[in-house]
Amino acid sequence: MLFKTRNFDAAPVALQARNLTVSLPETPGNPQVLKSIDVTIRQGETVCLVGESGSGKSVTSLAIMGLLPEALKVASGTIALQGRDLLPLSQAQMRELRAARVAMIFQEPMTALNPVLRIGDQIMEVMELHTDLPLAERRRRALAIMEQVHLPDVDRIFRSYPHQLSGGQRQRIMIAMALVLEPVLLIADEPTTALDVTTQKQILSLIDELQQKHGTAVLFITHDMGVVAEIADTVYVMKHGEIVEHGPVETLLRHPRADYTRKLLSAVPSLSPRDARVVADDTVLRVEALNKVYGGGGILKSLPQAHAAKDVAFTLSRGRTLGIVGESGSGKSTVARCIMRLIDPTSGRIMLDGTDIADLSRRALRPHRQKLQVVFQDPMRSLNPRWTIAESLIEGPLNYGTPRREALAEAARLMGVVGLPEDALARYPHQFSGGQRQRIAIARAVMMRPDVLVADEAVSALDVSVQAQVLDLLDQLQRDLGIAIVFITHDLRVAAQICDEVIVMSRGAVVEHGPAAEVLAAPAHAYTRALIDAAPGRFWDFHNFRELPKVTHAQPA
């Protein structure tokens, strides 16, 4: 079975929003954030709301919860929960419904739980607020629901604080808290976006399992088409506050009607890897036996050691892209930071254009810094908010003695290359979107004429359509300038799109290393296979609206 094909026409309606319009009454022009949208969710059904950032997905969920920020107001329409209109309800009446009838889980499990309260108390609080159950019963039910979300050692976790748990465990706690009172509707707002793929897979199947057990209706908000393909019964596609298309998942993915849906689906990077380009015999970066050990030492007793990178080795030639793939804690960022010498490797060699920079002092490193540039994950935070774009761009070249006038001319030229108007130079970061800022960050790196560009999760924070543009930009720059790229990512689809070669890391060690086509099509290591299996919607070719052909790659010799 590819998709869910359950039929809910006979099931009672759990939630129905009609002509729902939300606006910003205090903003000049009274702009509408939601424009007369209709959504119906039936008991036991999973409805996916997809769209890019700013499309109004989260506003929809907050409107249902009655938790809209103060600036936003429902202008017209109805939201009916089991036939009862929620909009005329008082604050106190809405409070009674939350968690009891409509529950919600959020994107960031790391911050969604109160750090100073024990897990057990936070789960029991839901029952304290909505029921008269005695303490012993509250405790019993809390432990029972914790068992249901498959947490290990529930007695210990009951007494733990959030910081003692992993992200996946915390999201399980959030789910437990949301479902303990058996609500009619569960709203899940990007609940797996911040999690690793293997954890994501577990959480998705957990939501699925509990939904079947309790008959909960689920409104699942996501930007990830892979997730949609895995879990949705029905899909609503949103853009600029409007629903552009909706329908059963298979119909929508196979025969999208709206242009926007087609565009969105086409932007999903394919899991089938690109073919490696011709190997140029021009090595710019060679890493040998790189190790990074944290901890140890200590004055009175030796502290526990963490081996963040174990004997990592690779070579990178001019004009090629090497992907370092792994989950959080795999050591991929540690390797990137060691190469950049942002942290000092414990041992090993980093040969950059024939010079070992692993042990160079800060001062001796200076002339080499120019050759290594980096683009970070979060474009919102990697540009100085108080500097104009021009200042950010020319700072590096000025440090290396380029005359100001020359640097400014180069900055202006690069604005054209990355597809931004020249007058962008005089503006400040907050005046740009995330995608534009990432282009600026790339331009800043390219200003230095580097030999190696390290992209640390450089497209992970971007919407798919923007992601595709930025990947294209990197590809173009690489062809024009012959830059070698080290591309750190957790996303196998992105890796497949851009990398010639791939390194797969797990717990600080390289478990697999080879051409992207081989590693992704015929993984040799169990961990790589687990990663690929966990990639949501891996059976579907979004670009061509059909199943992926069965993999026919020959087994590696």
Place this chain on the structure above:
Amino acid sequence: MLGYILRRILAVIPVMLLVAVFVFLLLRLTPGDPAAIIAGDMATPAQLERIREAMGLNQPLHIQFVTWLGRLMQGDLGVSLISNTPVSAMIADRMGPTFAIAILTILMSVAMAVPMGVLAAWKHRSGADYAVMTFSVLGFSVPVFVIGYLFILIFSLKLGWFPVQGYTPVGSGLGAFLSNAFLPALTLSTIYIALIARMTRANMLEVLGEDYIRTARAKGAPERTVLFRHALKNAAVPILTVIGSGFALLIGGVVVTETVFNIPGIGRLTVDAILARDYPVIQAMILLTSFLYVLVNLLIDLSYSFFDPRIRY
């Protein structure tokens, strides 16, 4: 945790030793002969010699220091040059009023400032918020003696609710103590209310924007629960720091308030000693305030882990 406490207590020793060296040198480094300073302008050479002998001033400096430190360890802070009574007894006499008023001030400040700060953050950019912020600016900028005399004028002279001046120890009855101590504590509170309310507001504003506050609301928690159960405890650590340093400053004595309300506290003892060049008393006061400051800071640091389980030592 226990090891941490032990290490922190041990760390107090070098700090206090440094203070002791400074205090010791204070007298020795003042220009002129310490004996002559102590004996005054009319002393005869024979008197000077006797004082030098008595204070051990004719011995080498390091021997003097060790002797002095040895006495200090035994609680011997020396004898006042003016009243000839032991310094430890003088301080003990004056400690009560200062301590009692400091505690009352902090209690009153916290009781008023924390709710004010929470309200201001909750009703951000509303009339209530602006009122709290205005009060806060006033509390900072109006001098203590102005507030003190203003309170005396209104509450004592016009309304006749409290005595104008004076002090009654707690031991003589809580009512009598409060009737004397309330106005000075209220006067002192203004600046601490301003400080703590601001700190509470700023930290609450930050915490109220956190994801777990949204989670609490999504659970259907009423605003009271959101504010006090979920938000305040998370905002507590910086507020606690301000409260602690405020308390330490109060214990050091508050000269102006003690003068305005005629309270026999440590602040006035210190000022009188400085004016009369009563060196043993000055030395003892510096030692005492430094020690209390270090102690209060230690207690604050240890209390962090009570409010935030992520802080473990």
